[in-house]
Amino acid sequence: MTSTPDSPSLPAAPSSPAGVAAVLDGLLQLRDRAAWIVERRSADDPTADDPLRGMYLSPEAIRHRLRAAEAAAPDDVPEAAEVRPADGGRAAPDDRLLALAVRFGLAELDVDILLAALAPDVDRTFEPLYGYLNDDVSRRRATTGLALDLCGVPAHSPVARARLHPGAPLRSLGLLLVEEEDRPFLSRSLRVTDRVAAHLLGDDGLDAALTGHVRLVAPDAADRERPGAQGRGGPAGPPESLADQLAKQLADGRPLLAYLREHRTGDGLSCALAALRAADRQALLFTPPPAASGDGHHDGHGHHEPAGTPPLAAELLREARLRDCAVVVSALPGHPGPLIRALTAGDVPVLFVGEPPFDPGWSGDSGEVLVFEAPRRQAGAVAAWAGALGLDGEEADGFDLAQVVAPYRLGEEQIRRAARAAAGLAEFEGGPVTARHLRLGARQQTTSGLERHARRIRPAVGWDDLVLPPEPLGQLHELVLRSRHRERVLGEWRLSAGGGRGRGVVGLFAGDSGTGKTLSAEVVAAELGLDLYVVQLSAVVDKYVGETEKNLERIFTEADRVDAVLLFDEADAVFGKRSEVKDSHDRYANMESAYLLQRLESFDGIALLTTNLRANIDEAFTRRLDLVVDFPFPDAEQRLALWRTSLAGVPCAEGLDPGPCAREFELSGGSIRSAVVSAAYAAAGRGDEVTAADLLAGARREYRKAGRLVLEAGHAW
Template sequence: MLERRIHRMVAPDSAASQDAAAGVWEQMYVSQDEVVRLLQEPSVWPVGPDADERRLLQRVEEAADAAEAAGHRLPLRDLARAFALTEQDVAILLVALAPHLDSRYERFYGYLNHGAAGCHATVDTALRLTGQPAASGAVRSRITSGPAARYGLWKLADEDRPFLTRSLQAADRVVAHLLAQDVTDPTITALVSSPVLRPLETASLRGHTDRLETALAGQQVVYLRGPETHQADGITADQALNALTGTAPLTVDLSLLAREADPAGILIAIAREAKLRDHGLRAGPVEALGEEAARLLPLLIRLCEPLTPLVLTGGIPWRLGWSPVPVQEMDPPAWTSAERAQAWRQALGDPAVVLEEHESVVQAMAPYSLGPQDITRAVESARVRAEIDRVPLDARLLQAAARRQYASDFGRLARRIRPAATWDDLVVPETVLTQLHDLTRRARFREHVLTAWRMRPGDGRGHSVCALFTGGSGTGKTLAAEVVAADIGLDLYVINLATVVDKYIGETEKNLERLFTTAEQANAVLFFDEADAIFGKRSETKDAHDRYANIETAYLLQRLERYDGVAILASNLFTNIDQAFIRRFDMITHFPKPDENLRRELWDRCLGHDVPRDDGLDLEHLARTFDLAGGDIRCCTTTAAYQAAETNQPITTHTLLQAIRHEYTKIGRLVDTEKFTPPPEPRQDSRRVGQLDG
């Protein structure tokens, strides 16, 4: 039919007009005769449909109706419905599409354009071929700002030319869609993904999903507020969007979008993709857009209206200037430990069968507050690593893969320690060991107890586990923190007080806020050594310094109350800790100096199995004579090991006594000469020996 209209436009042309058109090809040169001819000719009127075309159109529409009734998909009709295109819009789009489907139209348009736009139809040519007046403001508006232009189905090139001679070009993605080649637009592949739907059937999630479906079905934009690692918003949003559209939604990473040179153009391509493939959209986090949120979020919401359901996620309150329409703000339910365990089971194996060997692994992964996508990635990463190392998949590999899912940036505020110490490395009294096991139990089951069993109701308090280790220097507080972190399976971050504490007012609080927030996101154990430096007692306000010091302590009291993680504080001076913190500690463990039996074990553990020992080494004498802490004993054994390495001799009692004397001098303790005399060698009974020989 388009060919018929081109033939009707070309047929009346005279030889003179052909000569004139040929002249235009030569750098648009216009002769005086051509100008006279143009002035004498009437304006070219649009070519409307004739009787034959109307009959042909009717037969085409009847055939299309029959095909749809038979269940066939008609991409052009789907496209018109998805983007609310009028018949005139579809006609113009077909004119723009023709050169992509038949190369002859390049030459047709080149002739009709008189060289103005090359192989693409000009606006004037498209309007004449579709029977629409070029002087109509409504028609021009549809071309420049109608749905087809808004979603990039076509674009106007040659902006420096007059409107009627600009070329009208169809988008390649639209051509591919109409040819049933629905491959995601390459310009957005790095920013969007389609999640694998793994529904978790729990009462709380079903209720939240139902509320989401109701809001989205009413063409409401929904904003889910909450950290995705702690909430089930990803699962419920994907299920609700899938229920409405019948397809998995497109998820958009706004943190990647914010880095693009033309984020608005990318959003248009994303919205076009969603409409072409009838997908819902889930985009977040909105805070990643920064100041651009006020420009990009209204654009995204307008592009999704009215048929593309949209769910936005983020961790900050919604602002009125971000949307031209009302937005339904919802707080998703917290993802319980049972739901997270179910997600681990699904990722590890058949979700319909709970494998017995998986239960110990699922329990080991309880401390990790990962979202559904992160759990899937962690399991896949651990499986690949197991294949590389040729070892079976176990909790250790899964924990390492889970830690890699967290993007943590403490900067200079903390030092990361990958815990390697075990319970066998810890030599402490049995009461202390019992308390430390209780601490790991609290950290492992805190979500189950505090969330599922609601043992800490209300929104004002976080689900934290906080412990205070007290005791003298070298009694094992730091090593105990590393052992606890290793047993839980989390990284340990030792706070650098030199960079946290700032002389400028308010900066210390900012540094601490960054620490706590990053630790919550990284799912790490925070370790404050020498904690009394910042958790000290408040004093009577006598000047401005006292006032701001008290404000800092008050801030810590509030922040520790709403902290959602594991924190361990260590201090040599328990009496210096502000008493208001005591209630906020789940456990206070005192590390006493070791007794004689523990000192004997410490000497043996610190020497290890690789250092050569003299046969007469008397560790019992050292443990009985010298009242040293574990840290002091380790320093002594290290000093003795250096001396043994230099002399290439095994470590003797005399070597260790010299090292102890050096340690006493270093820490300023009184050196009692009698204590540093080696014990006499055990004497043998000569008569008994002779009897044995006889």
């Protein structure tokens, strides 16, 4: 298309985005071509000046058309030129039209057809021109015949007509719509999709159809400075190597289709984002909508898949090509085969992440998908937390950042959300971000199904609430230490035993009732900044064979996905000794124990078991425990400390001394607390302070509850 020197220019916006000028220049040339065709056709048209032209056909108009058809012999019409790919010789490097042509693999004729269809959406002066050339004032868009005429190619050329085939790039890649397909081929209307038109005019917003399902992930300056590594571990080797290998493919522009299988939700997404950051590539993070219902079909591997094209797949690929970015698909649907086959186009890098093992039938013959085990995320990614908090280095004001975030195995997106939540809480309270804010923000990032099987406790106690001898107290501190540094010791330093064993921490608390086992578990959870989940045995044990194992598997699976402390209270009911098989009941009971032994070895979380009878725990379980903490019955000195600790927040009579109760009544910590509660209720009923008589009455009541005798004078046997 060539323009004449005196052609008026198209009106341009005061500040057109970079790359749009080439589109406007192409439309200017197109208008000149349309005007020239109008002049040529109207030169000997007897109806050219008829104001009703295009609304009816007069006899003169019919005779004129017949004469024109006879004059235009096929030999006089030039054949369509060879369809050549669009190259860089037509516009500046920032030409959006050229960039689109390259990314979508368009030929020069495709670009000209696209411009012809786009013209009425950009400049209204094309509408009357197209109405005249279509010989119908109501048809103001380009038709297939008019578009080919404007491009200077004959309508009968099979090469030119093939560019408008449903399988050709213009239509199959979602750039151009051919409407009214019930009409003859040459009179079908052409329309450029709204998203493509907006992109060519400088609009970089996401396609409205993808709203709620797609988010643009772009590495910022801070991301580019951080390494792509996420720690060590996993069958695929160090995550640095996997992320770097994926990054090389992404940076070189080579086709990449990969499935990252996650051990824990978020592992694959963290690895994918690390690779994108290392390659300095943008990506569309896609969460598929629920699959449309349908009759479906079988994929050849015994799997039933829903029928129909997956929703938004075409729009997603078009958006990725427009932006020249990759696609990351998370939260795969239950039948991911149709979606995976729809997105394996070859020219768009696509990274799928999911937990189920990859089925080759999902991809079929559409493309070879590389399958990797996503490396496990390392707990306490301090650099990621520091970047999300906007800190220079890894130093935080007022607290040790590394120690605070060590227990949390969050992905990069979760870390960013946790940091925003912590900052919001701090701003609400009118102070700086503290360790408490970070812990609260981190807890909000994991939604758990554990609450169906366990009771959640938000810890509200600390080390000062414990009264224990030095040895068990030191073991509790060691348990916290192991929980914080297990990723470094078992992962980075490769001290895991192998054989599919997890990186969990499992401890047993043994001692009489009321000696502080459950309270200690709550203190450990509070020190780690985690929630405590107490497993309800009634929700676990089932009389039907195999159901107990299923319930336990659900609990362990959910516990692996969240950052929490799992507490099995009265664990000997589930982790009891295996016995000699005398009947079928013994055999199935032993099967439950064998399953638990295997499941504890592969557990990645923090599990605590409590029992009143340590001898009832199977020795095979004991060998797999990291720590066994014995809680002794308190002596007189410890009982006095427990009485004082329990009375710390209670209004007491002046000079009240709990010493006699501590010496005379051999009570556990739990019983002492119950005695103080009874005394407090008695004082509250009188509207008075707690007295020595109230304490004595509470202690005597706890003694009687334990089945022990009390002398009338108050002394205990």
